[in-house]
Amino acid sequence: ETGVTQTPRHLVMGMTNKKSLKCEQHLGHNAMYWYKQSAKKPLELMFVYSLEERVENNSVPSRFSPECPNSSHLFLHLHTLQPEDSALYLCASSQDPTGTDNSPLHFGNGTRLTVT
Amino acid sequence: QKEVEQDPGPLSVPEGAIVSLNCTYSNSAFQYFMWYRQYSRKGPELLMYTYSSGNKEDGRFTAQVDKSSKYISLFIRDSQPSDSATYLCARGWRFGAGTRLTVKP
Numbered sequence: 001e002t003g004v005t006q007t008p009r010h011l012v013m014g015m016t017n018k019k020s021l022k023c024e025q026h027l028g029h030n031a032m033y034w035y036k037q038s039a040k041k042p043l044e045l046m047f048v049y050s051l052e053e054r055v056e057n058n059s060v061p062s063r064f065s066p067e068c069p070n071s072s073h074l075f076l077h078l079h080t081l082q083p084e085d086s087a088l089y090l091c092a093s094s095q096d097p098t099g100t101d102n103s104p105l106h107f108g109n110g111t112r113l114t115v116t
Numbered sequence: 117q118k119e120v121e122q123d124p125g126p127l128s129v130p131e132g133a134i135v136s137l138n139c140t141y142s143n144s145a146f147q148y149f150m151w152y153r154q155y156s157r158k159g160p161e162l163l164m165y166t167y168s169s170g171n172k173e174d175g176r177f178t179a180q181v182d183k184s185s186k187y188i189s190l191f192i193r194d195s196q197p198s199d200s201a202t203y204l205c206a207r208g209w210r211f212g213a214g215t216r217l218t219v220k221p
Contacts, residue, residue: 042214045210105206107159
């Protein structure tokens, strides 16, 4: 399998649930990202991992907890979410871990999260 | 000020029209700029990238950077209904808001 794979594709959870989103990249890249995409809003960068270390945390609430056990896998652990957290959560990877502007991102197709 | 700014539209054009999508950026040190295309229920995919100033052409698509005005443009010639998507400009991991384009048959 190639590219960036995200599971599950769809997730419905209650506000008291705990769930995890999974991302796997098969591109040999060194950096991985979580983005949030809400309806009619810009793509919001949440977390950046470079060589398995978190290098960017964009003021994300603590109810979102990322985990990067190795350079190919990225998780987003969710707990006590709010309805406004309903969105498409996108994972991406890139070769360049420094955030410079010449390394394109490769995205998965996202997890559509609905919080009830 | 955001690093990359983009008018979210939406933009609707008839088939065959020339489409112009635009972004501005804040830091004159930026060298590479990317354009991504996102279809409904899919993640964004890289469409084109350009380096510094000038034009880059790929089929019906032309990406242009004007460093003097800090302006990035994407032109689509002979637009097709299959071009209907959201187009996002980016620098590194920072993205513009995305412009939703609809090409009507």
